[in-house]
Amino acid sequence: MSFVSVVPDIISSAAGNLASIGNALTEANVAAAIPTFGLGVMGADEISAAVKAAFAAHAEQYQAVSAKASAFHEEFVRTLSSGLNAYVTTEFANVEQGLAKALNAPVQSLLGAGPGAAAAAAAEEAITRSFDLPLGPLHLSGSLTGNTFADGSVFASGNAVATLTTPLGQQVLFSASGTGGVDVNGPMFASVNATTPYGPVGLSLNGTKVTGLGNPAYQITGGSITLPPSLPLLLAAQYGPVATGTASLMNSTGSFFSALSSGNLIEAAQIAVKFPFSYSEAVLFGHTTVSFPDTSLAASLGLPAVPQVHIPFGGVFADPQPITVTVPTYNFGGATLVGSTFALQGTQFGGVVPLFRNALGLPF
Numbered sequence: 001m002s003f004v005s006v007v008p009d010i011i012s013s014a015a016g017n018l019a020s021i022g023n024a025l026t027e028a029n030v031a032a033a034i035p036t037f038g039l040g041v042m043g044a045d046e047i048s049a050a051v052k053a054a055f056a057a058h059a060e061q062y063q064a065v066s067a068k069a070s071a072f073h074e075e076f077v078r079t080l081s082s083g084l085n086a087y088v089t090t091e092f093a094n095v096e097q098g099l100a101k102a103l104n105a106p107v108q109s110l111l112g113a114g115p116g117a118a119a120a121a122a123a124e125e126a127i128t129r130s131f132d133l134p135l136g137p138l139h140l141s142g143s144l145t146g147n148t149f150a151d152g153s154v155f156a157s158g159n160a161v162a163t164l165t166t167p168l169g170q171q172v173l174f175s176a177s178g179t180g181g182v183d184v185n186g187p188m189f190a191s192v193n194a195t196t197p198y199g200p201v202g203l204s205l206n207g208t209k210v211t212g213l214g215n216p217a218y219q220i221t222g223g224s225i226t227l228p229p230s231l232p233l234l235l236a237a238q239y240g241p242v243a244t245g246t247a248s249l250m251n252s253t254g255s256f257f258s259a260l261s262s263g264n265l266i267e268a269a270q271i272a273v274k275f276p277f278s279y280s281e282a283v284l285f286g287h288t289t290v291s292f293p294d295t296s297l298a299a300s301l302g303l304p305a306v307p308q309v310h311i312p313f314g315g316v317f318a319d320p321q322p323i324t325v326t327v328p329t330y331n332f333g334g335a336t337l338v339g340s341t342f343a344l345q346g347t348q349f350g351g352v353v354p355l356f357r358n359a360l361g362l363p364f
Contacts, residue, residue, distance in 0.1 A: 137165040138173075152184040173197070185209065188218055199228030202346075210338050219338040220327055224346040229359045236314065236352040241283045243290060243313040248282030249275075286315045287350075289324075312349045320350030320358070 130143035142160030149155070157180075162173040176194035191204035205223040209216075252275050259268035282288075291310045298306055305328035312321040322343040329339035349355075 139163045139165070153182060155179070155181040171197075174201075182218070183209075188220075193226075196228075198230065200226060201228070202226035203344075210336075213336060213338075215334055215336060217336040217338055219340050220342060221340060222342045223325075223344050225323060225344040227347040229347075229355075232320075232347060232349045233352065233355045233359060235311075235349060236355050240313045240318070240350075240352055241315055244282040244286035244288050244315045244318070245279055247288040248279050248286060252278050282315060284315045285318055285351075287318055287321065288313050314350035314354075316351050317353050318351035320348035320354055322346075322348050 126147045128145040133140045144158035146156045159177040161175045174196045178192035180190035182188040186209040188207045193202040207220040256271045289310045308326045310324040326341045330337040
């Protein structure tokens with residue numbers, strides 16, 4: 001494969017063009033069959049009959065040759081298309097295998113591969129894997145390097161770029177770089193920073209080693225997130241008052257029917273009277289949190305627990321609050337990532353008015 005250069009989108013286009021040509025030839029052959037096979041006799045004499053027979057014989061030979069040519073053309077297009085599919089599948093497999101190998105050493109050390117495995121990894125050179133994946137106008141490229149040290153600590157770094165070819169030229173969708181490491185004696189960290197058309201994006205996580213569990217264990221304890229200021233402002237303007245108002249109505253409705261079912265008519269009447277006031281307060285100053293993904297759905301499908309992100313939404317004048325993340329406990333062959341809930345400092349979400357003031361740099 002090192003001497004083969006393939007451009008998938010060009011081959012795919014060529015296969016489509018060849019298939020269109022084959023369809024056109026088939027239609028032409030069908031159209032030619034009727035006037036050639038159905039040639040009428042010009043007269044009742046023997047010469048006219050002989051001329052008709054000669055033309056019919058030539059038409060039959062032409063149709064036979066055309067059928068063979070059509071079969072060959074179909075087989076050629078099918079071979080070209082299957083070859084392209086095999087090439088793309090192989091390229092995806094190579095990228096996946098490369099990334100897996102690059103991550104293998106750090107992950108094994110993190111998950112408690114033991115001092116023997118760490119020593120073996122320390123004897124190896126740093127593992128670097130890269131990928132270059134053209135997908136039509138979209139182009140993905142990047143690299144990942146993993147290092148394992150003599151004491152079992154690990155460090156990894158990488159970068160990735162996505163570009164899109166447009167009539168106006170090549171546009172960078174995002175450019176990202178990141179680092180991560182685990183010290184065998186405790187601290188762990190990971191950070192990713194990216195540049196996008198909407199502004200800079202960044203995420204960092206930090207944690208520590210947990211003792212007393214009898215096996216290697218780590219826990220994420222905090223982090224920070226940086227998002228374009230327009231994102232929380234847009235969410236606050238579009239969904240903040242709706243989310244807090246809806247949460248207030250649902251709570252009031254639940255309390256109202258609960259009071260009715262228990263026979264407490266006075267309490268139910270008081271809740272009904274407070275409905276509009278509770279709703280107004282929630283729309284202006286209330287807070288509510290939207291969590292995703294829905295863990296109950298994963299549990300009902302028998303899937304393992306996944307991390308959950310909690311995004312705060314606020315009323316028009318609600319103070320901004322940080323995003324929080326819940327990470328469940330994971331066990332990996334002798335090692336444990338202890339579950340935790342932590343706040344991401346940095347970009348906050350809340351009411352549209354405070355966020356707008358923050359964006360303009362105005363004091364509260």
